[in-house]
Amino acid sequence: MNALTQYIPDEATMLRFGKKLAETILGCHAKRAVILYLNGDLGAGKTTLTRGMVQGLGFQGKVKSPTYTLVEEYNIAGKMIYHFDLYRLADPEELEFMGIRDYFAKESICLIEWAEKGEDILPPADLLVNIDYYDDARNITLIAQNDLGEQILQQR
Ligand SMILES: Nc1ncnc2c1ncn2[C@@H]1O[C@H](COP(=O)(O)OP(=O)(O)OP(=O)(O)O)[C@@H](O)[C@H]1O
Ligand SMILES: [Mg+2]
Numbered sequence: 001m002n003a004l005t006q007y008i009p010d011e012a013t014m015l016r017f018g019k020k021l022a023e024t025i026l027g028c029h030a031k032r033a034v035i036l037y038l039n040g041d042l043g044a045g046k047t048t049l050t051r052g053m054v055q056g057l058g059f060q061g062k063v064k065s066p067t068y069t070l071v072e073e074y075n076i077a078g079k080m081i082y083h084f085d086l087y088r089l090a091d092p093e094e095l096e097f098m099g100i101r102d103y104f105a106k107e108s109i110c111l112i113e114w115a116e117k118g119e120d121i122l123p124p125a126d127l128l129v130n131i132d133y134y135d136d137a138r139n140i141t142l143i144a145q146n147d148l149g150e151q152i153l154q155q156r
Pocket of ligand 2: 046047048065085113
Protein backbone atom coordinates (compact mmCIF):
# COMPACT_ATOMS: atom_id res chain seq x y z
CA MET A 1 0.00 0.00 0.00
CA ASN A 2 1.46 3.37 -0.84
CA ALA A 3 -1.61 5.60 -0.82
CA LEU A 4 -4.70 5.99 1.32
CA THR A 5 -7.70 8.27 0.93
CA GLN A 6 -9.96 9.30 3.76
CA TYR A 7 -13.18 11.29 3.71
CA ILE A 8 -13.23 14.17 6.22
CA PRO A 9 -16.79 15.49 6.60
CA ASP A 10 -16.01 18.34 9.03
CA GLU A 11 -13.35 20.24 10.93
CA ALA A 12 -13.62 18.10 14.07
CA THR A 13 -12.85 15.01 11.99
CA MET A 14 -9.85 16.82 10.47
CA LEU A 15 -8.51 17.56 13.95
CA ARG A 16 -8.95 13.92 15.00
CA PHE A 17 -7.26 12.76 11.80
CA GLY A 18 -4.31 15.05 12.62
CA LYS A 19 -3.99 13.69 16.15
CA LYS A 20 -3.95 10.11 14.92
CA LEU A 21 -1.45 10.89 12.16
CA ALA A 22 0.90 12.59 14.63
CA GLU A 23 0.66 9.66 17.06
CA THR A 24 1.41 7.25 14.23
CA ILE A 25 4.47 9.25 13.21
CA LEU A 26 5.79 9.24 16.77
CA GLY A 27 5.17 5.50 16.92
CA CYS A 28 7.51 4.98 13.96
CA HIS A 29 10.52 6.18 16.01
CA ALA A 30 12.30 7.56 12.97
CA LYS A 31 15.94 8.38 13.63
CA ARG A 32 15.79 11.47 11.45
CA ALA A 33 13.39 14.26 10.56
CA VAL A 34 10.02 13.12 9.22
CA ILE A 35 8.95 15.38 6.36
CA LEU A 36 5.36 15.90 5.24
CA TYR A 37 4.31 18.18 2.42
CA LEU A 38 0.78 19.48 3.04
CA ASN A 39 -0.74 20.18 -0.37
CA GLY A 40 -4.08 21.82 -1.12
CA ASP A 41 -5.66 25.09 -2.21
CA LEU A 42 -6.00 28.17 0.00
CA GLY A 43 -8.35 27.25 2.84
CA ALA A 44 -8.20 23.52 2.17
CA GLY A 45 -7.28 22.79 5.77
CA LYS A 46 -3.49 22.41 5.89
CA THR A 47 -3.13 24.59 8.97
CA THR A 48 -6.20 22.99 10.57
CA LEU A 49 -4.62 19.56 10.10
CA THR A 50 -1.40 20.89 11.64
CA ARG A 51 -3.39 22.18 14.62
CA GLY A 52 -4.89 18.72 15.05
CA MET A 53 -1.41 17.19 15.02
CA VAL A 54 0.23 19.70 17.37
CA GLN A 55 -2.62 19.98 19.87
CA GLY A 56 -3.30 16.25 19.52
CA LEU A 57 0.17 15.59 20.90
CA GLY A 58 -0.62 17.74 23.90
CA PHE A 59 0.37 21.31 23.00
CA GLN A 60 -2.02 23.58 24.88
CA GLY A 61 -1.42 26.93 23.19
CA LYS A 62 -2.59 28.49 19.98
CA VAL A 63 -1.43 27.17 16.63
CA LYS A 64 -1.00 30.16 14.34
CA SER A 65 -0.48 30.13 10.62
CA PRO A 66 3.18 30.94 9.91
CA THR A 67 2.30 32.93 6.81
CA TYR A 68 4.53 35.88 7.75
CA THR A 69 7.06 34.18 9.98
CA LEU A 70 7.58 31.27 7.52
CA VAL A 71 7.97 28.84 10.41
CA GLU A 72 6.42 28.21 13.82
CA GLU A 73 8.01 25.72 16.16
CA TYR A 74 6.53 23.60 18.92
CA ASN A 75 8.44 21.68 21.55
CA ILE A 76 6.17 18.90 22.76
CA ALA A 77 7.83 16.90 25.51
CA GLY A 78 11.17 17.33 23.76
CA LYS A 79 9.88 16.47 20.29
CA MET A 80 10.19 19.39 17.89
CA ILE A 81 7.50 20.07 15.33
CA TYR A 82 8.28 22.66 12.69
CA HIS A 83 5.36 24.07 10.74
CA PHE A 84 6.32 25.94 7.58
CA ASP A 85 4.13 28.04 5.33
CA LEU A 86 6.15 29.12 2.30
CA TYR A 87 3.30 30.90 0.49
CA ARG A 88 5.00 34.28 0.79
CA LEU A 89 8.50 33.09 0.10
CA ALA A 90 9.83 35.24 -2.73
CA ASP A 91 12.99 33.29 -3.43
CA PRO A 92 13.93 29.76 -2.29
CA GLU A 93 17.36 31.15 -1.35
CA GLU A 94 15.70 32.82 1.66
CA LEU A 95 15.43 29.36 3.11
CA GLU A 96 19.21 29.10 3.17
CA PHE A 97 19.40 32.39 5.11
CA MET A 98 16.98 31.15 7.72
CA GLY A 99 19.17 28.10 8.29
CA ILE A 100 16.67 25.63 6.90
CA ARG A 101 19.11 22.73 7.08
CA ASP A 102 19.16 22.83 10.88
CA TYR A 103 15.44 22.09 11.02
CA PHE A 104 15.82 18.95 8.97
CA ALA A 105 18.94 17.73 10.74
CA LYS A 106 17.11 16.79 13.94
CA GLU A 107 14.64 14.03 14.76
CA SER A 108 11.84 16.52 14.23
CA ILE A 109 8.53 16.43 12.43
CA CYS A 110 8.45 18.99 9.60
CA LEU A 111 5.06 19.99 8.16
CA ILE A 112 5.38 22.13 5.05
CA GLU A 113 2.62 24.15 3.37
CA TRP A 114 3.35 25.45 -0.15
CA ALA A 115 6.48 23.32 -0.48
CA GLU A 116 6.60 24.05 -4.21
CA LYS A 117 7.85 27.55 -3.34
CA GLY A 118 10.97 26.01 -1.85
CA GLU A 119 11.69 23.64 -4.68
CA ASP A 120 15.32 22.54 -5.09
CA ILE A 121 16.18 23.60 -1.55
CA LEU A 122 13.77 21.60 0.57
CA PRO A 123 14.52 17.93 1.17
CA PRO A 124 12.02 15.54 -0.44
CA ALA A 125 8.92 14.49 1.50
CA ASP A 126 8.47 11.13 3.17
CA LEU A 127 4.71 11.50 2.89
CA LEU A 128 2.52 13.73 0.75
CA VAL A 129 -0.74 14.88 2.33
CA ASN A 130 -3.07 16.06 -0.41
CA ILE A 131 -6.27 17.80 0.69
CA ASP A 132 -9.15 18.33 -1.75
CA TYR A 133 -12.25 20.20 -0.81
CA TYR A 134 -15.95 20.39 -1.58
CA ASP A 135 -17.79 22.86 0.65
CA ASP A 136 -17.17 21.76 4.23
CA ALA A 137 -16.03 18.27 3.36
CA ARG A 138 -12.48 17.26 2.48
CA ASN A 139 -10.74 14.25 1.03
CA ILE A 140 -7.26 13.56 2.31
CA THR A 141 -4.95 11.38 0.29
CA LEU A 142 -1.72 10.24 1.92
CA ILE A 143 0.95 9.15 -0.55
CA ALA A 144 4.11 7.44 0.66
CA GLN A 145 7.30 8.58 -1.04
CA ASN A 146 9.67 6.04 0.55
CA ASP A 147 9.87 3.26 3.17
CA LEU A 148 9.28 5.59 6.08
CA GLY A 149 6.17 7.01 4.39
CA GLU A 150 4.89 3.47 3.86
CA GLN A 151 5.55 2.59 7.46
CA ILE A 152 3.43 5.56 8.54
CA LEU A 153 0.62 4.49 6.22
CA GLN A 154 0.72 0.89 7.38
CA GLN A 155 0.51 1.73 11.05
CA ARG A 156 -2.53 3.90 10.69
N1 LIG B 1 -13.67 19.37 6.88
C1 LIG B 1 -12.88 20.40 7.16
N2 LIG B 1 -11.57 20.21 7.39
C2 LIG B 1 -10.74 21.25 7.62
N3 LIG B 1 -11.14 22.55 7.68
C3 LIG B 1 -12.43 22.80 7.47
C4 LIG B 1 -13.35 21.76 7.20
N4 LIG B 1 -14.56 22.32 7.00
C5 LIG B 1 -14.41 23.64 7.14
N5 LIG B 1 -13.13 23.95 7.43
C6 LIG B 1 -12.61 25.33 7.58
O1 LIG B 1 -11.73 25.58 6.47
C7 LIG B 1 -10.70 26.47 6.87
C8 LIG B 1 -9.34 25.85 6.57
O2 LIG B 1 -8.39 26.84 6.79
P1 LIG B 1 -6.84 26.52 6.95
O3 LIG B 1 -6.20 27.76 7.44
O4 LIG B 1 -6.64 25.28 7.73
O5 LIG B 1 -6.44 26.25 5.42
P2 LIG B 1 -5.00 26.20 4.74
O6 LIG B 1 -5.05 25.05 3.79
O7 LIG B 1 -3.94 26.19 5.77
O8 LIG B 1 -4.97 27.55 3.89
P3 LIG B 1 -3.74 28.51 3.47
O9 LIG B 1 -3.15 27.94 2.21
O10 LIG B 1 -4.40 29.83 3.23
O11 LIG B 1 -2.74 28.53 4.59
C9 LIG B 1 -10.90 26.75 8.34
O12 LIG B 1 -11.58 27.97 8.46
C10 LIG B 1 -11.76 25.58 8.82
O13 LIG B 1 -12.57 25.94 9.89
MG1 LIG C 1 -2.33 27.42 6.14
